[in-house]
Amino acid sequence: MLFEVASGPATVRDGDVVLGRFEGVFVELDLPDTTRRLSVEAAGQTITLDLPEDDGPMLGPPLRCGPWAAIYKADWPRGHRRVFYDGRLPGRTAIDWVRLDDQGRIATGDPDLAKSALGYGAEVLAVADAVVAAARNAVPEAERVSQNGKHPQDLAAGNYVSLDLGKGRFAICEHLIPGSVAVQPGDRVRKGQVIGQLGFSGDSTGPHLHFHVADAAAPLLGEGVGYGFGHFTLLGRYEDLGRLGSAPWTPLTGLAPQRHNELPGSNVVVRFPD
Template identity: 55%
Template sequence: MLRPLALAVSLYLLAVAAPAHAAAPVDSFDMSVTQAPIPVRVEGRQRLVYEVHLSNFGQSEWALAELRAIDAATGASVAAWSGGELAARTQVIGRAAAPTASVKPGERAVVYLEFEATQALPKRLRHQLSFAALDAAAGKSAVSASATQTVVGAELDVGAAASLQLAPPLRGGPWVAIYAPQWPRGHRRVFYTLNGRARLPGRHAIDWVRVDADGRIAKGDADIAANSLGYGAEVLAVADARVAAVRDGQPESVKVSDNPRHDFDQAAGNYVVLALADGRYATYEHLRPGSIKVREGDAVRVGQTIGALGFTGDSTGPHLHFHLADGRTPLASEGVPYGFAGFRLLGYYPQLDRLGSKPWQALSGEVTAERVDELPGSNSVVQFPR
């Protein structure tokens, strides 16, 4: 048995004998996907929409270089994001809503991902992140000369597409399907933390706004909510279902410009939630006060009128907010994908600032107008059956 002095000398000799280039612990990210993606079809292509969460457990600020989605079965890269595109998809929790290219020690970032494929999607995905330490001497504006590191993780199964396709939530049209995944404060990027868990209910949400052939959204003074072309339109059950939740009685402002900010739990305004037969929940928000025709527990049939389009809650103008989720509480559920059984695609708004003043861009001959079992593309203009 070594005496204390001899033991100390032995440890010292071992330290001296160790190679100077012995690897130090590698700073790295914890990578996770909290909501596994389920494919949805958009204009004939399969789309996946999900988020990768990155937590920096290291001691360095890391610049994000590239993120790859990889087919776990073959090792083939199916999508990749780097540079400015990766930064635009990344948001550090707690920072201002602006794109970022780096994550500091102790920070958690969310990378918002969407990609499409004309062929079959992989059944299982993993992700590879490349990153490098920022050069503090350069004012943290440049990547240091240290080698880029990689971490592989966030492996997940891709879910099966839903078999139940939905009937229209509204009649006729034209209706603009307003959403865009890149908007910093759009539904796609707004988490809500309730009951000890952060969720993203609007992952696949659409705001439906009625327009006319000239692209106008109102008749007369557009600041009067009731002048909106869609105001009061009948809102329809998208499937045979049971009413899971209802809220009515929230008032609405006469003028759009007078609509105040609402408390967190009042943002959805008056709403109806339908429990569908396949376990998903259809949520309709901002309904007109006193228009709701169903009560919790009622059975409804597809196409049945359940309320009217209004202007309650946090809203920049009368519209129907519609999404599907995995629960009955609008802000405490995860948004899940869906598609409509059929609609007619009329065109698109490439720049949404034209909405209300100019016609949409007409559909090109490359895309079939009659669409079946899919979700409308971002800011597309559609006609539902009457």
Template identity: 50%
Template structure:
């Protein structure tokens, strides 16, 4: 569902902080985790999200062969990705996209986007093991390097109320999308950020999975258009911007650069360095100003079609600073929602119904993040 990504336009991963090597004297890879790992509950399972930066400190090219994540003692394996699996999980800075191998030139880096679920209790500390080959003139030389121990964040999850009123909504995101929110890095002031690490695009559906009635080009025909947008917690409005106008049709809507991708938006400071972002809001609908206190459940705006978007939807994320791009995306959960089903192929959205949930006992979700492309109803 490429057309619905709102902040996918520009990936500017141009600079890195260099990390400490676990065994620098051997010129083996450096490992760095700039942010996180962050835990969130999805489908009842504690799930970790973070990015592992691997930099080749050798004077030879380095082939990434296998990445394993283990507990701190090295005795339990959580994931083990072969070169092929690893390739779908990383991007290599300054490498031609045509390359079929995971090869880091001397001095270059790979960003590995990691998400995995623990079967039961999450580990408190993890380590990474990279198996690699150095590609020397005289042949290859196999090696293996381990990262330093990484602590898993132990802060309690941020649990929020509903961002939209009752109704059926599809929560659109998928960590594996190469140009989805989760993988788009913005460099602001020389530092890299992923504001959309946990972003969700909400689109309203009818009972049969359609998001529009009649001509889909007319934004007023979209079920979610002009729906109430709600404060998810008590807070203070950090910013509100309402100067963007809408096109009446999807086809007439222009493209916007990253710095204007939000369209009309509200950011809400809910305390503890948690700033909630609501984007693409309807012109003239914003009811709050910066500095104004709001109560959880209060209507603050209407869902609209402004900024970089190709269909009316609500872009929602939480970040650690009041900046749409120069801030790190934080995990969050919703207090109460009913899981109706999911799309295994989001490309079928609008043309086919979702796959219903087989076991209704598991439909009532509390303090969870909706799984990718699931269809949910928020409970009051």
């Protein structure tokens, strides 16, 4: 059993207004498939949690090929896993996908130019046979990373596509290039179908694909839920994410590179099927 534990402040927001902050403990666990109840002892109290009946949908890749860095970490105060919106954590299981090359570089030429990013314009794929629940296609995008300002909450996701996976679960792809969204609400899509292109719209520190699964179609109105990917190749990990863009990742040892039906680990580097 693997534990990743972080403690520190979390933020509760209503729109762009901070309602308050509180101290919390965030725990990520790799549990046996048969575990359905978990007891946690803290401050002299025991809390019992009933876990979901399954690990969530096992999805197709949201992108092709790679390498792609799966960027997230439980102990980042401003990471998706710690910022509440109206009492919900939409990014509880979110990953920011960043394209890199074999040397760990994420851009060619001027790195401040959004189109210099290696992932810019990559085709974003439907992760399952699904119905388009919501989409947006007209949020403008800054030409340069340094020019991208703060957006109101309802535009923070930029251009996006939300897919209804059934059973009250929605796969959400954010920060797409304006004009690239190829679907509209009500469309039926097939797994692997192109639904848009990776871009830089909305609140983004650089071109990437934000992906998460939640229990509501709108990007910030749901609670993040579990999911995994049916297949990917594990290449390595960045123990120090500050090296991303300037140095290769560290290869992982002791793990089979072919991974099935799981969520990629924090800051790992993967390759999806072509």
